Amino acid sequence: MRGFRSVSLFGALAACAGSLCVVAVPAAAQGSYSPYNETAAAALARYVRTLAQDPKDFDALIGAGRAALELGDAQSAAGFFARADEVNPRSPLPQEGMGAVQVANGDGKAAMPYFTRAQQLGATQAMLGCQRGLAYDLLGQQANAQADYRAALSGADAEEARRRLALSLAISGDKAGAIAALAPLSANGDAVVARVRGFVLALTGDPNAAITAINTAMPGSSSSVAPFLQRLSSLPAGQKAAAVNLGIFPDANQPAYAYSAPVRPAPTTAAVSESVSTDRLAGIDALLGVGSQPSAQQARISTQAPQPAVQQQASPLQPVRVAYSAPPPKPASVQRTAKSFDDGKIWLELGSGQNPTALAQRFDRMKSDHEELFKGIPAYVAQSSDRARLVIGPFRGSSDASILSDDLHTVGIEAIRWSNSDSDRIVPVAGE
Numbered sequence: 001m002r003g004f005r006s007v008s009l010f011g012a013l014a015a016c017a018g019s020l021c022v023v024a025v026p027a028a029a030q031g032s033y034s035p036y037n038e039t040a041a042a043a044l045a046r047y048v049r050t051l052a053q054d055p056k057d058f059d060a061l062i063g064a065g066r067a068a069l070e071l072g073d074a075q076s077a078a079g080f081f082a083r084a085d086e087v088n089p090r091s092p093l094p095q096e097g098m099g100a101v102q103v104a105n106g107d108g109k110a111a112m113p114y115f116t117r118a119q120q121l122g123a124t125q126a127m128l129g130c131q132r133g134l135a136y137d138l139l140g141q142q143a144n145a146q147a148d149y150r151a152a153l154s155g156a157d158a159e160e161a162r163r164r165l166a167l168s169l170a171i172s173g174d175k176a177g178a179i180a181a182l183a184p185l186s187a188n189g190d191a192v193v194a195r196v197r198g199f200v201l202a203l204t205g206d207p208n209a210a211i212t213a214i215n216t217a218m219p220g221s222s223s224s225v226a227p228f229l230q231r232l233s234s235l236p237a238g239q240k241a242a243a244v245n246l247g248i249f250p251d252a253n254q255p256a257y258a259y260s261a262p263v264r265p266a267p268t269t270a271a272v273s274e275s276v277s278t279d280r281l282a283g284i285d286a287l288l289g290v291g292s293q294p295s296a297q298q299a300r301i302s303t304q305a306p307q308p309a310v311q312q313q314a315s316p317l318q319p320v321r322v323a324y325s326a327p328p329p330k331p332a333s334v335q336r337t338a339k340s341f342d343d344g345k346i347w348l349e350l351g352s353g354q355n356p357t358a359l360a361q362r363f364d365r366m367k368s369d370h371e372e373l374f375k376g377i378p379a380y381v382a383q384s385s386d387r388a389r390l391v392i393g394p395f396r397g398s399s400d401a402s403i404l405s406d407d408l409h410t411v412g413i414e415a416i417r418w419s420n421s422d423s424d425r426i427v428p429v430a431g432e
Contacts, residue, residue: 032156033066040070058087065097074104078344082419086384089416092123098419100131102398106248108138108238110398117417130157134164137241142172145241159185163196164245170203171240178204192217199244202229338425339380346401347382347393348408348415356381359390360429370411377404379429382420391418391426 034043047064050057065080081097088094099114115123115132129152136145145168152161162185169178178200185193194217202210207230214225232243235250242248351362359381367374374392382389395401398417405415420426 033063033070040067043067044071055083056087058084058091061087062093062097065094066100069097069100069104072104074101075344077101077104078419079421082344082421085419086386086421090121092118092121092127095121095417096123096128096131099128099135103131103135103138104246106138106242106246108135111135113398113402113417125151126155128152129155130161130164133161133168134241134245137164137168137171137245138238140237140241142168142237146172159190163192166196166200167203167244168241170200171237173204175200175204198229199232202232203240203244205233207233338427341394341420341426343422343424344419345394346398347380347391347395347418347420348401348405349389349391349418350379350408350413350415351390352387354387356383356388356427359388363390363429366413370413373407373411380426381429382418383425383427384423389418390429 033040034046036043038046044064044067047060047067050060051064054060061080061084065077065084068074068077068080078098078101081094081101084091084097085094095114095118099111099118102108102111102114111132112135115128115135118128125148129148129150133145133148133152136142136148146165149161149165149168152158153165155161162181166178166181169175169181179197182193182197182200185196195214198210198214198217200210201207201213207226210229210232211226214229215221218225228243228249231249232240235243239250243250350366351359353359360379363379367379377392379390379392382391392404392415393401395404401417405417408415
């Protein structure tokens with residue numbers, strides 16, 4: 001179940017009422033995307049200006065990814081987090097961010113390996129709780145979700161975690177607990193608590209009271225929101241979570257999306273300012289000056305209006321080859337001709353260094369020792385500005401990569417997940 005965009009509850013609440021506009025938020029930081037009193041759009045503009053001067057500024061990459069997520073642009077967020085992982089692969093923050101991207105796409109299962117890796121790298125439950133909790137909610141594991149949300153109440157995303165906790169409790173049928181969870185927000189005059197309360201009432205089987213509550217908060221919205229609220233309590237737990245948190249609502253065995261967003265022209269370097277509010281932050285590579293021209297795919301993203309959600313996904317991943325006819329054995333080396341891959345593909349990294357030929361020879365030894373395990377799996381050397389990587393893939397999804405990573409671990413080979421960018425030159429290992 002995937003949505004074309006995800007926002008915090010500010011956007012989802014307005015979306016479910018059929019509005020094209022996200023509810024205005026205070027000009028103060030709404031979560032972990034910024035330490036300053038600024039909107040996500042202003043934060044993103046500031047981070048992009050920083051990255052234009054230093055594309056490897058780790059804090060700016062993480063901040064830009066989080067701000068892009070807040071604005072509903074999961075695709076750009078994924079790019080920022082992937083680059084942050086390149087800069088500092090031992091930090092848990094890029095893995096946490098990639099997990100949040102999968103959550104924003106409505107895929108709780110795909111998010112979990114990223115959160116697990118982030119925890120292995122030192123992330124705490126308070127850091128992960130707001131996003132991982134929603135991943136658990138999408139999987140129908142409300143008890144785990146609520147434990148994560150409660151841990152996140154001491155973190156930077158405390159208010160969002162509290163809203164999500166209330167909704168999760170309502171999904172579990174705990175109406176009193178859900179209303180109690182919202183009490184601190186009500187006391188602080190939270191702008192959207194009335195609408196969250198409306199969702200709580202709908203989730204716990206009182207759609208008429210929910211309609212009244214939401215119509216009070218959003219006058220005139222009852223006719224558009226009523227069908228949504230009336231069906232809400234009948235959905236499975238995971239679909240309830242997707243509906244109230246991400247605006248994804250099932251319809252005739254296919255997900256229907258409770259909202260769409262207006263399309264604005266793609267920003268230029270001069271135009272990226274506090275007015276940034278589009279759902280597609282096009283031309284990021286050009287803005288960061290990474291030394292390559294935007295691809296045709298990026299150009300299409302910059303100029304075309306969003307299509308229905310199913311069409312918004314990136315082009316299908318190239319399938320992993322399951323069998324091949326190997327040529328006669330010969331010394332391992334790296335071919336000269338690079339292959340073209342879209343950025344953001346999922347790979348497993350088996351090693352890195354400055355000598356591509358040595359990496360190819362390392363793979364030759366691995367394959368010789370574990371022929372069955374590596375059968376049919378192509379190997380490449382990905383050459384970046386700072387080093388070369390021995391990688392296998394690309395994989396169709398995170399779960400496929402995780403399965404093979406676990407298998408490799410059993411034979412003493414450590415593999416870490418890696419995503420490529422446009423600047424990487426990916427060359428097949430000779431003989432693969």
